Amino acid sequence: MGWTAGIKFTPGLLLLLLLPQRDCPRAAHAHSLCYDFTILPKASPGQSWCEAQGQVNEKTFLSYDCGSQEVKSLSLLGEEVNGTRAWQEQMETLRDVGNLLRQQLLDVKREKYTDRDPLPLQGRMLCQCEANGHTHASWQFGSQGQTFLLFDSENRTWKVLHPRGRQMKEKWESDREVTEFFRKISTGDCRSWLESFLVHWEKMLEKTASPTMAPATAQSRAMAITPIAWILLVTVLTSSLLLGLLG
Ligand SMILES: *[C@@H]1O[C@H](CO)[C@@H](O)[C@H](O)[C@H]1NC(C)=O
Numbered sequence: 001m002g003w004t005a006g007i008k009f010t011p012g013l014l015l016l017l018l019l020p021q022r023d024c025p026r027a028a029h030a031h032s033l034c035y036d037f038t039i040l041p042k043a044s045p046g047q048s049w050c051e052a053q054g055q056v057n058e059k060t061f062l063s064y065d066c067g068s069q070e071v072k073s074l075s076l077l078g079e080e081v082n083g084t085r086a087w088q089e090q091m092e093t094l095r096d097v098g099n100l101l102r103q104q105l106l107d108v109k110r111e112k113y114t115d116r117d118p119l120p121l122q123g124r125m126l127c128q129c130e131a132n133g134h135t136h137a138s139w140q141f142g143s144q145g146q147t148f149l150l151f152d153s154e155n156r157t158w159k160v161l162h163p164r165g166r167q168m169k170e171k172w173e174s175d176r177e178v179t180e181f182f183r184k185i186s187t188g189d190c191r192s193w194l195e196s197f198l199v200h201w202e203k204m205l206e207k208t209a210s211p212t213m214a215p216a217t218a219q220s221r222a223m224a225i226t227p228i229a230w231i232l233l234v235t236v237l238t239s240s241l242l243l244g245l246l247g
């Protein structure tokens with residue numbers, strides 16, 4: 001049976017397909033959404049203590065100061081998605097992540113009775129959709145360009161890459177709330193924003209297609225309707241599922 005036919009005509013089947021893994025829609029290419037955080041737990045006055053940069057498919061589209069909550073669009077995509085619901089939700093979550101990471105760093109300092117200020121922390125959240133619909137979500141933590149610690153959100157596994165990551169691993173591994181926070185944001189929120197941003201990404205690709213290639217463009221536009229409609233449907237369903245599960 002055609003996979004697309006199942007989606008178009010059998011909403012019940014769609015739910016069944018989605019529920020267990022919350023896979024991404026199949027697409028022509030792999031896609032990713034990633035946020036890089038830099039946290040300075042002891043920023044000097046006037047210095048930003050939390051910055052986040054967002055990338056879709058490795059292209060930076062957003063810069064956000066999680067402390068002052070100032071936001072900049074850094075690409076056409078950023079301008080295009082400005083004002084969407086995903087955009088707004090993303091800001092709130094990035095701010096929460098910034099606050100949590102800063103608090104965690106300050107906790108470590110207090111718990112370990114050290115006078116040294118903690119190192120600036122770099123955190124990267126990544127969610128990916130492969131072309132076959134498989135998903136990956138992970139976090140990386142480190143400092144000064146070096147990665148110390150990995151968290152695989154799909155199987156909730158921590159991996160220390162550098163001795164400096166050990167302390168955070170011990171702290172977070174035993175903290176269910178923090179682990180769940182990292183997992184849910186990367187496998188849930190991040191993925192749903194990615195799906196929402198991809199709708200605009202595809203529209204922009206269509207817009208920037210050369211007019212001299214009109215016949216080919218017309219054809220690809222007709223073909224593009226299905227993935228876009230599919231992504232919208234998935235986004236709506238995932239959101240309502242999440243609301244149902246969380247609310
Ligand atoms: C988003 O759009 C609003 C309204 O058009 C504009 O005032 C604001 O500067 C935009 N924000 C970004 C980050 O581009």
Ligand SMILES: *[C@@H]1O[C@H](CO)[C@@H](O)[C@H](O)[C@H]1NC(C)=O
Binds near residue numbers: 152155157
């Ligand atoms: C979790 O997944 C990663 C790859 O995504 C793998 O390297 C690791 O071995 C897995 N860990 C467990 C405990 O399954």
